[in-house]
Amino acid sequence: MFLSRLRELMENSESLMAAQSVTMLTISMLLSVFFLPGNLAGCPSDFMFVNVPRQIEALSGSCLQIPCSFKVKHDDYNPPNPILGIWLKNTIDIISNPNSLIFKSDGSVNIYSLNMIGNLNEENCTTVFPDLKTSYTDTYYLRIEKGAFRANAICDPLHITVKDSPWSPSINVPSDLKEHQSVTVTCSAFTPCPHSPPQLTWNLQQDSLRQTEKNTDGTFTTKIQETITLSDTHDGYNIRCSARYPVIGGNKTAETEVTLSVSYAPRNTSASISPSGLVSAGSWVELSCSSRAKPPPRFTWFRISKYGTFNVSVGQVFSFCVTERGEFYCMATNDLGNQRSSVILLSIKEDQVSEFQILNILKILSIVLLCISIIIFECWFRFSKKPKKETNEPIYVNNVMMTEAS
Numbered sequence: 001m002f003l004s005r006l007r008e009l010m011e012n013s014e015s016l017m018a019a020q021s022v023t024m025l026t027i028s029m030l031l032s033v034f035f036l037p038g039n040l041a042g043c044p045s046d047f048m049f050v051n052v053p054r055q056i057e058a059l060s061g062s063c064l065q066i067p068c069s070f071k072v073k074h075d076d077y078n079p080p081n082p083i084l085g086i087w088l089k090n091t092i093d094i095i096s097n098p099n100s101l102i103f104k105s106d107g108s109v110n111i112y113s114l115n116m117i118g119n120l121n122e123e124n125c126t127t128v129f130p131d132l133k134t135s136y137t138d139t140y141y142l143r144i145e146k147g148a149f150r151a152n153a154i155c156d157p158l159h160i161t162v163k164d165s166p167w168s169p170s171i172n173v174p175s176d177l178k179e180h181q182s183v184t185v186t187c188s189a190f191t192p193c194p195h196s197p198p199q200l201t202w203n204l205q206q207d208s209l210r211q212t213e214k215n216t217d218g219t220f221t222t223k224i225q226e227t228i229t230l231s232d233t234h235d236g237y238n239i240r241c242s243a244r245y246p247v248i249g250g251n252k253t254a255e256t257e258v259t260l261s262v263s264y265a266p267r268n269t270s271a272s273i274s275p276s277g278l279v280s281a282g283s284w285v286e287l288s289c290s291s292r293a294k295p296p297p298r299f300t301w302f303r304i305s306k307y308g309t310f311n312v313s314v315g316q317v318f319s320f321c322v323t324e325r326g327e328f329y330c331m332a333t334n335d336l337g338n339q340r341s342s343v344i345l346l347s348i349k350e351d352q353v354s355e356f357q358i359l360n361i362l363k364i365l366s367i368v369l370l371c372i373s374i375i376i377f378e379c380w381f382r383f384s385k386k387p388k389k390e391t392n393e394p395i396y397v398n399n400v401m402m403t404e405a406s
């Protein structure tokens, strides 16, 4: 295995030598032998460090800018020879696959119309693919030549995946949203081609600032952002953001949606009574409290009396047996605050004996008593007169008797 690897590397070096002038052959031969230990030492390489993304995605019809830089630490890498930047596709074995040589920075080869925009003298190999096709999906290797120095970036392959559909943008909202909070919402989209970045639009303010930023790995991101002050109406609100990528012959669009979840203190707190209207003492009533709040609220019932206001029950529903009239309200509470309902008046139906009725009954009773006493008095008065008449009667009797006698 070691030997086959050795042979492969030798062949590679030779294959590239073929591209060089014949006079360089001997030096190259020597160099290839010289370079073998470096290559065989495994990755990372001891003398050339290439910084390219391992994986990068691209959109067909769009351009792709590949961030690329390198560093060489080798005695043969010295001025004044010009630096040659080369891109190899799929394999570094050009002998078996001559088509793998796709680009040379001296302009002699350029199959895909690449543009090496980086300055090689500043060790910058940044390259732009102008118009990607899905068939370009492959692994690419950078090769650097300078005088007698030549090395393939076998330790740093670049895998390009060309997709037909664009990337959905991502919407960034801080977590744990609360009303009255001021938060910055960002919609960002991967930008393979910073020269024609995607157009971002959303259903928040349209004149949001758009900017294309460079990421730490050299790729780009386009974003729009806006700061909003949250209220309860933002809870459940859908933020939709779409990214329109300009491509050859039109645009490609992808959309993302995010639903906001905003916590808020209780609102629209109200109390109701069932049955409504007047209730009879001794019957059951049910007081019910409702409120809009996130997270859902706890309910407490209070009774207002002439001795003060008392906490009489907890829970959404408070049912009890009516003994007297009363005034009640409920309070909804969650982590963000509380709210009182308006006061409910519990009135008793006067179906027993009212004061007015009692008064009337008393009046009637007193009149009846008066009448009775008058009658009794009258009777007594008459009765007390009777004995006088009785004493006269014998005379009358006598008279009669006398009359009868006479």
Ligand SMILES: *[C@@H]1O[C@H](CO)[C@@H](O)[C@H](O)[C@H]1NC(C)=O
Residues within 6 Å of the ligand: 069, 117, 118, 119, 124, 125, 126
């Ligand atoms: C390499 O060149 C590109 C294009 O000019 C530039 O945008 C980038 O900043 C350069 N990279 C470094 C590391 O200087």
Ligand SMILES: *[C@@H]1O[C@H](CO)[C@@H](O)[C@H](O)[C@H]1NC(C)=O
Residues within 6 Å of the ligand: 199, 244, 249, 250, 251
């Ligand atoms: C592509 O999108 C741009 C806006 O980003 C628009 O002006 C243009 O008309 C669109 N082109 C096509 C072909 O849809």
Ligand SMILES: *[C@@H]1O[C@H](CO)[C@@H](O)[C@H](O)[C@H]1NC(C)=O
Residues within 6 Å of the ligand: 267, 268
């Ligand atoms: C809820 O309360 C808000 C004020 O806080 C008011 O504007 C709205 O109309 C109320 N909604 C209902 C259904 O009562």
Ligand SMILES: *[C@@H]1O[C@H](CO)[C@@H](O)[C@H](O)[C@H]1NC(C)=O
Residues within 6 Å of the ligand: 300, 311, 312, 313, 314
């Ligand atoms: C009401 O009383 C209950 C039970 O005593 C208690 O758990 C609750 O905290 C009280 N609520 C308020 C608002 O005072």
